[in-house]
Amino acid sequence: MTPYSSFLFFIILGILLLPTMILGTMGKRLRYYNVFVSIVVLAIIFSEGNAGFFSLVAFTILQVVLVKGYITYRQTKNSSLVFYVISFLSILPLILSKVLPILAVDNWASFLGISYLTFRAVQIIIETRDGLIKEQLSIFQLVNFMLFYPTISSGPIDRFRRFQKDEEKCWTPEEYKELLYKGINKIFIGFLYKFIIGYSINTYFIMNLDYIADGKFSYHLLYMYSYSLYLFFDFAGYTAFAVGVSYIMGIRSPENFNKPFISRNIKDFWNRWHMSLSFWFRDYVFMRFVFLMKKKKWIQNKMLVSNLGYALLFLLMGIWHGVAIQYIIYGAYHALMMVGFNFFETWNKKHKRWPTGRVMTFVSIVITFHVVCFGFYLFSGKPFQ
Incomplete structure (x- = not known):
């Protein structure tokens, strides 16, 4: 059963979470009952595919x-080679899940949530390398973090130390009631976004574009706008469900969207859209690349280093969605937009030629909106059909 895809899933989830809500309002610890709920929900999610279940177990x-x-090794030694080998082995199942379909081989490595589980594991490895995680973690802590079911299939991507802080906290009745209110509110927002607005855009507009559009150009233009809005409301609705259920379980999972369509530039957009993913790639890909270039002094030009970092970042993000032409071009497109904005931002800081004020802010938002929508149009694969 796909998470948050049917009312039956929410009915089952509501029944399972009722004791959690009762315990929380009484000021009791939620930890152990939540583990039981996670096991039951994961069993429901993976009940329809034994291969997926066994792949999940093997991966975990x-x-x-x-x-x-x-972690044990890092307590006494610090070899870069060991770090890179461990990181590669951690990412290898995700790489195989993307490559095997291209080779026309049965995709035994793939299962629901493999990307987000990989990000969680790699994040712990990297923070261990950085010395942010020093203590030995128990199997329970690792499995509980990695298999936290509300965010298993599409995020948001949490960080271990933040998650663990909430997971170990015993909320007071007043604190939990506030969490419960926020969680239920987010779930209702999710219903509005995904099952009302998103569903309506897809069913009554996108699927009827052949009758609405009066030409090929207008068809593709209307598709670009409608698909962009549908993608946002569908994904933001799903995220609202995941964050809302997390709150009910006493875990304040991070937000994933912050009004992305009012972004003033492409950099601002990526600070608002799928934030947990973009911040993960920023912290663990872009910043690592820039730091490595500066440390090794392989490239002295700061502008070139940052632009190469953006190219690497967005090409990886594109390929992460899938090894298909539309995803690769989508990643390259956003890399180009970020590089272009990087040049513009540097030029404008020096010359201060770009006007300011409310009118220009509105113009910037409109321009960014169209740049983003065209990117989603590429992402949809419609131009390549």
């Missing part, structure tokens, strides 16, 4: 062995 065992092994 591999990640636990790698993480615990590296």
Whole structure:
């Protein structure tokens, strides 16, 4: 059963979470009952595909062995080679899940949520390398974090230390009631976004564009706008469900969207859209690349380093969605937009030629909106059909 895809899923979830809500309003710890709920919900999610379930189990065992092994190693030694090997082995199942379909091989490596589980495991390995995580983590802590079911399939991507802080906290009745209110409110917003607005855009507009549009150009133009809005409301609705359920379970999962369509530039957009993913790639890909270039002094030009970092970042993000032409071009497109804005921002800081004020802010928002919508149009694959 796909998470948050049917009312039956919400009915089952509501029944399972009722004791959680009762315990929370009484000021009791939620930790152990939530583990039971997670096991039951994961069993429901993976009940329809044994292969997916076994892949999940094998993947989890591999990640636990790698993480615990590296933490133990890092307590006495700090070899870059070991870090890179462990990181590669952690990412390898995700790489295989993307490559196997291209080779026309049965995709045994793939299962629901493999990307987000990989991000969680790699994040722990990297923060262990940085010395942010020093203590040995228990198997329970690792599995509980990695298999936190509300965000397993499409995020948002949490960070271990933040998650653990909430997971170990015993909320007072007043604190939990506030969390519960916020969680239920987010779930209702999710219903509005995904099942009303998103569904309406897709059913009554996108699927009827052949009758609405009066030409090929108008068809593709209307598709670009409608698909962009549909993608936002569908994804933001799903995220609202995930964050809302997390809140009910006493975990304040991070937000994923912050009014992305009022962004003033492409950089601002990526600070508002799928924030947990873009921040993950920023912290663990872009910043690492820039730091490595500066440390090794392989490239002295700061502008070139940052632009190469943007190219690497967005090409990886594109390929992460899938090894298909529309995703690769989507990643390249956003890399080009970020590089272009980087040049413009540097030029404008020096010359201060770009006008300011409310009118220009509105103009910037309109321009950015169209740049973003065209990117989603590429992402949809419609131009390549």
